[in-house]
Amino acid sequence: MTFSLGLDIGSTTSKAVLLDAGRSIVASRIVPTGANGRAAAAALRDAVVDGRPADDLRVVSTGYGRALVEFADRAVTEITCHGRGVRFQHPDAAMVVDMGGQDSKVIRLDSDGRVEDFSMNDRCAAGTGSFLDVIAARFHLKVEDLANIYLENPTPFDISSTCVVFAETEVVSLLSQGHALNDVLAGVQRAIAKRVVTLIKHVGVAPPVYFSGGVAQNETIRREIEAAVAVPVVRARDPQLAGALGAALIAAESR
Ligand code: ADP
Numbered sequence: 001m002t003f004s005l006g007l008d009i010g011s012t013t014s015k016a017v018l019l020d021a022g023r024s025i026v027a028s029r030i031v032p033t034g035a036n037g038r039a040a041a042a043a044l045r046d047a048v049v050d051g052r053p054a055d056d057l058r059v060v061s062t063g064y065g066r067a068l069v070e071f072a073d074r075a076v077t078e079i080t081c082h083g084r085g086v087r088f089q090h091p092d093a094a095m096v097v098d099m100g101g102q103d104s105k106v107i108r109l110d111s112d113g114r115v116e117d118f119s120m121n122d123r124c125a126a127g128t129g130s131f132l133d134v135i136a137a138r139f140h141l142k143v144e145d146l147a148n149i150y151l152e153n154p155t156p157f158d159i160s161s162t163c164v165v166f167a168e169t170e171v172v173s174l175l176s177q178g179h180a181l182n183d184v185l186a187g188v189q190r191a192i193a194k195r196v197v198t199l200i201k202h203v204g205v206a207p208p209v210y211f212s213g214g215v216a217q218n219e220t221i222r223r224e225i226e227a228a229v230a231v232p233v234v235r236a237r238d239p240q241l242a243g244a245l246g247a248a249l250i251a252a253e254s255r
Pocket residue numbers: 009010011012013014063099100101102103128129130132133143144145213214215216217218240
């Protein structure tokens with residue numbers, strides 16, 4: 001049987017999407033990448049294929065570790081795959097904002113869904129999920145709960161440090177001065193949003209904007225970006241799987 005597999009080997013998580021011959025998603029999975037991206041890729045493939053008679057399996061890899069997938073027929077950049085995946089789910093998408101564990105990207109699409117322009121930050125953790133992970137771990141919180149804390153108290157404190165290491169110190173110092181944890185955590189999320197807003201402005205905002213990647217599950221950051229760019233910013237469907245879906249679609253097209 002014919003299947004197309006997209007594998008997105010990210011710095012933090014690895015994702016797989018398996019499509020059937022009719023381009024319907026038959027299986028998907030998200031696992032931590034860990035120290036061995038090569039092993040994560042093989043395990044993901046076996047988990048989503050799950051014994052199906054995949055005698056005709058096309059594989060496209062993407063993500064930071066895409067070159068590690070030795071059994072892939074092709075490796076394609078995350079920019080192309082995120083654009084492709086989001087556009088498939090949302091045919092009106094003009095711009096994709098992808099925030100992952102260690103980088104963030106802004107992609108503007110033309111009317112045919114091709115990448116027209118993009119901007120990327122992979123140098124500074126302050127505009128990525130790793131900032132959330134560091135702060136959540138520091139306070140023994142779950143990263144998925146950070147957004148809810150802000151929802152209870154919408155008075156974010158201004159975090160002035162532009163580097164995660166200094167920002168962590170600043171957060172601890174603000175708390176020792178008696179500022180409320182909610183306000184400080186809200187400030188952290190606003191600071192992350194501000195970073196990606198700079199990238200959006202660099203490329204030139206094009207509505208509607210869809211938000212993908214693991215961080216897109218954070219409703220506070222979505223709202224902060226939306227407020228700053230003053231156009232609708234919509235959480236993409238299954239946002240963390242967008243790159244793997246795009247890779248699977250490219251695999252399907254390569255037949
Ligand atoms: P990558 O592709 O770079 O490995 P992902 O797109 O998988 O990254 O995103 C991983 C990041 O998403 C994590 O660093 C974490 O901060 C964030 N994240 C994961 N799950 C959630 C969640 N439920 N709510 C908010 N943020 C999340």
